[in-house]
Structure formats: structure tokens, C-alpha cells
Amino acid sequence: MLASMRVIVFASQKGGSGKTTLSGHIAVEAERQGAGPVALIDTDPQGSLAKWWNVRQAPAPAFIQSVFSNLFQDLDRARDEGFRLVVVDTPPAVTRAISEVVGYADLVIAPTRPSPLDMRAVGPTVDIVEGRGKPLVFVVNAATPKARITSEVAIALSQHGVVAPQIIHQRVDFAASMIDGRTVMEIDPICKSAQEIAALWRYLDDRLARAEGGRRAADGAVPLAMAAREARTFGRRAAQ
Numbered sequence: 409m410l411a412s413m414r415v416i417v418f419a420s421q422k423g424g425s426g427k428t429t430l431s432g433h434i435a436v437e438a439e440r441q442g443a444g445p446v447a448l449i450d451t452d453p454q455g456s457l458a459k460w461w462n463v464r465q466a467p468a469p470a471f472i473q474s475v476f477s478n479l480f481q482d483l484d485r486a487r488d489e490g491f492r493l494v495v496v497d498t499p500p501a502v503t504r505a506i507s508e509v510v511g512y513a514d515l516v517i518a519p520t521r522p523s524p525l526d527m528r529a530v531g532p533t534v535d536i537v538e539g540r541g542k543p544l545v546f547v548v549n550a551a552t553p554k555a556r557i558t559s560e561v562a563i564a565l566s567q568h569g570v571v572a573p574q575i576i577h578q579r580v581d582f583a584a585s586m587i588d589g590r591t592v593m594e595i596d597p598i599c600k601s602a603q604e605i606a607a608l609w610r611y612l613d614d615r616l617a618r619a620e621g622g623r624r625a626a627d628g629a630v631p632l633a634m635a636a637r638e639a640r641t642f643g644r645r646a647a648q
Contacts, residue, residue, distance in 0.1 A: 412487070412492065413483075413486065413487040413491055413492055413493070413494065414492065414493050414494070414514045414515070414616050414620070415483065415494045415512050415513050415514050415515075416434070416495050416496065416515050416612070416616070417496045417498060417512070417513035417515075417516050417517070418430060418495070418496065418498060418516075418519065419498045419506060419510060419516055419517070419518060419533055419536070419537070420498075420518050420519055420520065420529070420530075421500060421501065421502050421530075421532045422520075422521075422525070422526050422530075423500035424500075424521070425500070425519040425520060425521055425526060426519045426521070426549040426550055426576075427519055428457045428497055429586060430547065430576070431448065431457055431496075431497040432448070432457060432460055432461070432586065432591060433591045433593070433605045434495060434517075434608070434609055434612065435448050435469040435493075435495040436466075436468075436469060436591045436593060436594070437591070437593060437605050437606055437609040438469075438493050438495075438609055438613070439469050440593060441606070441609060441613070443609075443613060444469065444493065445468065445490060445491045445492060445493075446468065446470070446491065446492070446493045446494070446495065447469055447470040447471065447472050447486050447491045447493070447494045447495070448461060448470070448471050448472065448494075448496075448497070449471075449472050449474045449479070449482065449494060449495070449496045449497070450471075450496075450497050451474065451479070451497065451505075451506075451509055452497055452499040456497075458473075460586055461589065462589070464588075465588075465589060465590075466589075466590075466594070469495070470491070472485075472486055472494070476505040476508065476509065479496075479508070479509060480512070483512055496509060496512075502533070502536060507540065510536055510540045510542055511540045511542075513542050514542075514616055514619055514620070515542070515543050515544075515545065515612065515615055515616050515619055516537045516542050516543065516544045516545070517544075517547055518530065518533050518534075518537075518544060518545070519546075519547045519576075520546050520547065520565060521548075521549055521550045521551075522550075522551050522552070522557045522558045522561040523557070523561075526561075527561060527564055527565075530568060531568075534568050543615065543619050544570065545569070545570050545571070545572050545612065545615055546565040546569060546571045546572065547572045547574075547576060547608065548561060548562050548565070548571065548572070548575045548576070549576045550577070550578040551575050551576065551577050551578060562575070570615075572608060572611050572612070573611060574611055575604070576601075576604050576608065577600070577604065579600070579601050581595065581596070581599065591605070592605065593606070
């Protein structure tokens, strides 16, 4: 897959982590901050993200109807159609199919609520992402402002991987905005929730850029190594 299109996959074994809400919000914010065209893909059989998009009035982000078995072709089509970012929502489960979806990701986001149950559920997600060799970012989601457990969970998550510095707090406006296909940014662009989503996207955008830079460096190292070997071989042949 060409570097001109980036893929974010939201994954979490735990139901109710906020994957769908964050998927929609990050896709909209990415478009707002100039990272578009952006497309959404919903691989959850419940179709919550698709239902949200269907009642949405704004034309962006776009929506790509897809299933696990066709995801590779659909991502290729998205790239050919000029999309620069695809955001993929996944069901709350750990299956081979989800592992395949993670395999297409440039970055995997694992939303995690600050609770003991959510913390216990991160292990399988981490195993899948590590098994696929993909970069992972935890996002502490639906946190209670100034609650001690929020910082405790962030510290605990940091032992398993990178934790986004921007915490997303529990507020009614997130749920209210999703009812009619909008986001908090579109209802009140200067509210605290909108500011948190904007900051989170800027951080994720930076992580994507780093991952892309790392891939380019790795891709460039292979031709350089081959050229060095060929030069050494030529030198030996010339001496014979």
C-alpha cells in the first residue's frame, strides 16, 4: 500500500470502550484539519458507525461499504480514488479476522476506559498488534475529570505501549452529537470536548508521520544494502 494513503484501525476487545465514537470524531477532525479526503470503514456487524454516517448531513468523511473478506480490495480502491486517510472501526472481539484488519493498519488505536475491567482486557489486543508488528497507541477515553484512577490507568497502560497524552473525558455532548450524525466539533467547535479531539488528532497525525518516516527509512536501507553488496562483489571480481 502506497504511503500516500494512511490507515488507522480502532481495535479493542472490550465492548463499550468508545471505538465507534472516537472513529467518527477522529475522521471528521482529520478532514477539518486538512488531512482529507477521509473515508470510514465499519467492520463491526452491529454497524453502529454506518448507522451514524447514514444520518449524517455533511458529505465528508466518505463511507466505504466493506466486509472482512473484501477489505484488501476496498483499501486499494480507496487509494486509487485519492483518499489520504481511512479510519476503520472493528467489533469488540479477538478473532483472526480482526488480526487481518490490524495487518493493514499504519497505526492501531486502542481506546481504554479508566476501569479495572478495561485494563484486564487490553492484553489480547496488545498481542494481536505486536504479532502483526504494528504501532499501537492507547487512548484513555471517557475519563472522569480529576479522578485518581485516570492517571493510574495511564501509568499502567504505559507498561504495555504508547499512551496518547490527550485524555478524552466523559461528557454528555459526545453521545448527544452522535444522535444526528454530527460530532462535538460541529456542534460547538470551542467546547472542551472539541479541543480534546483536536489535540488527539494532532498527536495521532504526528505518530502517523513518524511511522511513515520509519517505513521509508527501512525501505531505503534495503536498496542501499544491496548496492553495497554488489559493489563489494564487483570489487572482488575486478581483482581476479
